[in-house]
Amino acid sequence: MAIGEFEYLLLAVASSLGEDAYGASIRKRLMAYGYPRSVGAIQTGLDRLEKKGLITTRLGxxxxxxxxxxxxxxxxxxxxxKAAVEFYDMIHTASCGVQWMENMR
Structure with a gap:
């Protein structure tokens, strides 16, 4: 299943937070990465991921x-x-050999 950048980031952050993954902790981590998003955007993204079956949520x-x-x-x-790994692999593969990668070394 194809996902976009924001969905990938939500999946990656939620995975890295493990048992501590919830809206505010995900937002805090995204902000630390220099990717600030509103609470509403994060909740909408989580709703979308849940509808796709890529996350489950429960009330703590x-x-x-x-x-x-x-x-x-x-x-x-x-x-x-699986979706996050496929997205990461696609970005990694597409980035190999691009001009700016050569200029960064």
């Missing part, structure tokens, strides 16, 4: 830091991992 326990609201926990599915 309510937390005091969130005023008693539960976090929407994210887990990457096997299909999500």
């Amino acid at each position: 326990e309510p937390t005091a830091e969130r005023g008693g609201r539960a976090k929407r926990m994210v887990q990457v599915t096997t299909a999500g991992t």
Whole structure:
């Protein structure tokens, strides 16, 4: 299944966060990478990934830091991992031999 850059980033970050993957932690990590996105954009992206079967979500326990609201926990599915690997491989393959790569060395 083909995915885009933003979907890839959401999958990669959620995977790297593991059990700590939820909207705010994903947003914080994206911001640290210099890729700031709104809470709404992240939630919309997660909705899209879930509809495609690339992630599953569940409500975590309510937390005091969130005023008693539960976090929407994210887990990457096997299909999500496969889609992310395919996207990464495509970008890597397409980047081999491009002029700017030669100029970077």
